[in-house]
Amino acid sequence: MIDIQVQKKLDSPSGNMVLDVGFTIEEGQMVALFGESGAGKTSLLRILSGLLQPDKGRISVHERIWFQSQPKVINLKPQERNVGFVFQDYALFPHMTVLENLQFAAGTRKNVNLQHLLELNELGDLKHKKPKNLSGGQQQRVALARALAQQPNILLLDEPLSALDDNIRRKLQRHLLEAHKEYKLTTILVSHNIEEIIKLSDWVIELHHGKTVEQGHPHQLFASKEISEDFKVTAEVLSIESSGNSFVAQLLVQNHVLKMSFSQKQGKSIQKGDRIVLASNDFKPNVYKE
Numbered sequence: 101m102i103d104i105q106v107q108k109k110l111d112s113p114s115g116n117m118v119l120d121v122g123f124t125i126e127e128g129q130m131v132a133l134f135g136e137s138g139a140g141k142t143s144l145l146r147i148l149s150g151l152l153q154p155d156k157g158r159i160s161v162h163e164r165i166w167f168q169s170q171p172k173v174i175n176l177k178p179q180e181r182n183v184g185f186v187f188q189d190y191a192l193f194p195h196m197t198v199l200e201n202l203q204f205a206a207g208t209r210k211n212v213n214l215q216h217l218l219e220l221n222e223l224g225d226l227k228h229k230k231p232k233n234l235s236g237g238q239q240q241r242v243a244l245a246r247a248l249a250q251q252p253n254i255l256l257l258d259e260p261l262s263a264l265d266d267n268i269r270r271k272l273q274r275h276l277l278e279a280h281k282e283y284k285l286t287t288i289l290v291s292h293n294i295e296e297i298i299k300l301s302d303w304v305i306e307l308h309h310g311k312t313v314e315q316g317h318p319h320q321l322f323a324s325k326e327i328s329e330d331f332k333v334t335a336e337v338l339s340i341e342s343s344g345n346s347f348v349a350q351l352l353v354q355n356h357v358l359k360m361s362f363s364q365k366q367g368k369s370i371q372k373g374d375r376i377v378l379a380s381n382d383f384k385p386n387v388y389k390e
Contacts, residue, residue: 101125103158105121106119106157119143121307130287148254187243221242223245258290261296295336336351336376337350342367346364347370348360
């Protein structure tokens with residue numbers, strides 16, 4: 101289990117603020133940090149990695165103290181924490197090939213199966229190429245594989261997919277989820293993309309101006325009780341189940357999670373992952389696939 105209780109004075113786009121958060125993360129969870137720019141999300145990742153020291157507080161990971169401000173100051177160096185960090189800008193070594201980037205990250209670790217990491221991230225045919233010869237999506241897969249080669253205690257993801265187009269982003273979301281499950285990682289993801297958070301995370305912690313304002317299951321946290329009676333929008337089906345004489349589905353509509361009932365006929369034609377159009381006509385909703 102990861103226990104975090106920290107305070108840190110920060111400069112934000114809206115002025116000075118104090119990052120003051122406290123929460124626990126269970127081993128094996130993927131937790132998303134959500135909130136507006138400048139809320140303290142990236143600073144919190146930097147604190148966890150050891151790149152930024154809190155003013156006060158305590159961080160313990162699997163009962164080992166990584167940081168404490170009192171009674172005796174303890175502050176483990178980044179290399180002692182063994183954290184995998186994937187950034188938006190990849191941060192690969194440009195003079196090294198894909199395989200050499202992974203070998204460098206693995207270091208002297210004997211039980212790292214680099215060939216499996218290459219295959220898991222579909223990099224086998226690219227292992228002798230250098231980053232300049234790779235697409236953005238390919239470089240981000242290398243960055244993920246390199247982080248996994250470190251056999252990290254925690255995997256930190258700082259908006260790793262935000263610069264990629266939708267199709268590549270969805271593909272890499274699958275890679276992230278597969279790696280998280282296969283390696284039984286504890287992962288902390290910073291993202292502004294609600295669709296991404298719902299697909300990947302088990303738990304969401306929302307930050308506002310350095311404080312935790314809400315946390316919970318992504319479907320619950322992003323659920324909306326209000327919907328316009330005059331609209332036509334595209335929705336993604338997150339789940340759908342039979343309920344008596346109807347079907348009940350959870351839908352992602354823009355940045356909201358909605359629960360809606362469908363007739364037997366409509367429900368049988370809809371599956372999880374479908375993208376459907378919701379339309380209102382004289383206050384009677386019509387539903388059809390894109």
